[in-house]
Amino acid sequence: MSDNFLEPAGRKDLGLTAAANSNKPLTAEDKKESSFIKQLLGFWITFITQFKKVTTVQYPEVKEPTAERFHGRHQLNRYDDGLEKCIGCELCAWACPADAIMVEGAANTDEERFSPGERYGKVYQINYLRCVFCGLCIEACPTRALTMTNEYELADSSREKLIFEKDDLLGPLRQGMIPAPHPMYPEKDHIAYYRGEVTGSHPSQAPSGEGK
Amino acid sequence: MNPVDLLGNDPGWLIAAKGGLVFAVCVLLTLMAVWGERRIVGRMQQRLGPNRVGPFGLVQALADGVKLALKEDLIPKAADRVVFVIAPVISAATCFMSFAVIPLTGKVTMFGHETVMQLTDLPVGVLYILAVASVGVYGIVLAGWSSGSTYPLLGGLRSSAQVISYEVAMGLSLVAVFIYSGSMSTSKIVAAQDHWWFAVTLFPSFVIYAISMVGETNRAPFDLAEAEGELVGGFHTEYSSLKFALFFLAEYVNIVAVSALATTLFLGGYHAFPGLGFTESWLGGWFTVVWFFIKVIGFFFIFVWLRGTLPRLRYDQFMQFGWKILIPASLLWIMVVSTLRVMSQRGEPPAVIAAFTFGVVLIILFASSALDNAKKKRLAEFEEVDAPKPSFPVPSIPSTHELSQGN
Numbered sequence: 001m002s003d004n005f006l007e008p009a010g011r012k013d014l015g016l017t018a019a020a021n022s023n024k025p026l027t028a029e030d031k032k033e034s035s036f037i038k039q040l041l042g043f044w045i046t047f048i049t050q051f052k053k054v055t056t057v058q059y060p061e062v063k064e065p066t067a068e069r070f071h072g073r074h075q076l077n078r079y080d081d082g083l084e085k086c087i088g089c090e091l092c093a094w095a096c097p098a099d100a101i102m103v104e105g106a107a108n109t110d111e112e113r114f115s116p117g118e119r120y121g122k123v124y125q126i127n128y129l130r131c132v133f134c135g136l137c138i139e140a141c142p143t144r145a146l147t148m149t150n151e152y153e154l155a156d157s158s159r160e161k162l163i164f165e166k167d168d169l170l171g172p173l174r175q176g177m178i179p180a181p182h183p184m185y186p187e188k189d190h191i192a193y194y195r196g197e198v199t200g201s202h203p204s205q206a207p208s209g210e211g212k
Numbered sequence: 213m214n215p216v217d218l219l220g221n222d223p224g225w226l227i228a229a230k231g232g233l234v235f236a237v238c239v240l241l242t243l244m245a246v247w248g249e250r251r252i253v254g255r256m257q258q259r260l261g262p263n264r265v266g267p268f269g270l271v272q273a274l275a276d277g278v279k280l281a282l283k284e285d286l287i288p289k290a291a292d293r294v295v296f297v298i299a300p301v302i303s304a305a306t307c308f309m310s311f312a313v314i315p316l317t318g319k320v321t322m323f324g325h326e327t328v329m330q331l332t333d334l335p336v337g338v339l340y341i342l343a344v345a346s347v348g349v350y351g352i353v354l355a356g357w358s359s360g361s362t363y364p365l366l367g368g369l370r371s372s373a374q375v376i377s378y379e380v381a382m383g384l385s386l387v388a389v390f391i392y393s394g395s396m397s398t399s400k401i402v403a404a405q406d407h408w409w410f411a412v413t414l415f416p417s418f419v420i421y422a423i424s425m426v427g428e429t430n431r432a433p434f435d436l437a438e439a440e441g442e443l444v445g446g447f448h449t450e451y452s453s454l455k456f457a458l459f460f461l462a463e464y465v466n467i468v469a470v471s472a473l474a475t476t477l478f479l480g481g482y483h484a485f486p487g488l489g490f491t492e493s494w495l496g497g498w499f500t501v502v503w504f505f506i507k508v509i510g511f512f513f514i515f516v517w518l519r520g521t522l523p524r525l526r527y528d529q530f531m532q533f534g535w536k537i538l539i540p541a542s543l544l545w546i547m548v549v550s551t552l553r554v555m556s557q558r559g560e561p562p563a564v565i566a567a568f569t570f571g572v573v574l575i576i577l578f579a580s581s582a583l584d585n586a587k588k589k590r591l592a593e594f595e596e597v598d599a600p601k602p603s604f605p606v607p608s609i610p611s612t613h614e615l616s617q618g619n
Binding site: 042043045046047049050051052053054055056 | 252254255256257258259260517520521522
């Protein structure tokens, strides 16, 4: 990956920057109509361009990586033991300028716990026909539950398919994570979770440990 | 036996077979031309062009044709239905017709018959092509008129004005060829270029023809009839489906046809390149078609190159160029050529001919410098004119230099 994504590697400055920065006033020489021979130079340019490297990317077969912070599809993150970070506060929905997010919070119980603390997001929908990928929801999220991925291939064949549910948005279960609902890490409260003190799941959190 | 006698002996079924062959070649060339143009223009713009359908995207044009055929065929309510349907047919049919007199090969054996690959050989073959091309304009004009809408009408009118203007220059550029070959039949013109191409000996004619053939085919930079920035689609704005496909076909067949005519009249037709030592006996016969198509494809490449390089002309500039430069230049050139021809036929000594040529060159140089001076003088007068100073104080106009000093 090159350092600057907006500037393809090897691209030359056409002298436009230098021309813009120079303090040279316009002279009669600049305004003079170019000669016939000069106009013919255009033919040479189009001719040699044929033999230059084409810049086309063969898209479906070849995929160029996006910019690192490209605003793509959202993801609902989990803590390292598998509990969800979303607390159902709806701040993302309120921040959304396009009204693309719908959140319905519900209370966690000791029997069915999805996130540390009191509440969790029971229903979480993002409508990608409305979303403008501005990222205000990410800024609004108090627990970093909502972030954006670099995935941009979101086209689909119906309106319904473009309303992503919580299941579609939840991040993958990585090593050591146990799918919610399950109890919190023993002797840790939601503040400890928030501080990042939980770095994996405890055997007692597994469903078998509860005898379910 | 000369081509005319050979053609005269053709049985009916052979003529039909040749007609079918010419038609097939035209359609095939069109398909390849569309693909080739898009690929070449793509490379000129540092992109690839169509490369999805078939190997290298070769059948892209065919896929486009199928797509067009499957589309809904619309006829606007305000359109004159009969003319609206006939217009594209006229346009396409005439393009194919002009191919009838173009000799594609020398003497060949076809199904056991000795003949030439040429549908017919009229004594006024070139005039026939010009006439057919003019009829083809009716297709465009009628299409524009019968659509019953503004932009097509403007496109059709532009096109008629354009083609009429450029056909004058085109016809005039051919006069020199007629004078030197002593015939208007295409096969005789080809035969007259055994040693020297007319593109070399009659270079000014060739240049004028090459320019006017671009104007004649409504191609960039002279594609004012369908200037998409101004007239949406020009004369074919209201056309869809197969009728649009016919216009599309007509445009490309027309390009191939004028290229073929240019090849025949100026580049020695199906003859090999001079100096290579190819004769009738060695690589003659059917192989001559290769030479012919190499030349035609060369012309086609120039068409594409022009399109990839030049922006469209403004309408008034275009007309000025046609009427004030091309036509007078070709008239002058015809006078010079015919004088030279008469002189050499009368057997004037070379010194006289050289002196005459020298005199003509001198006159042209003198005239062009005088014109240049007049233009400069006019421009100087124009610059001297100054607006009267106002009686009230005005701020000085800052130059770009002063503006950038402030930063």
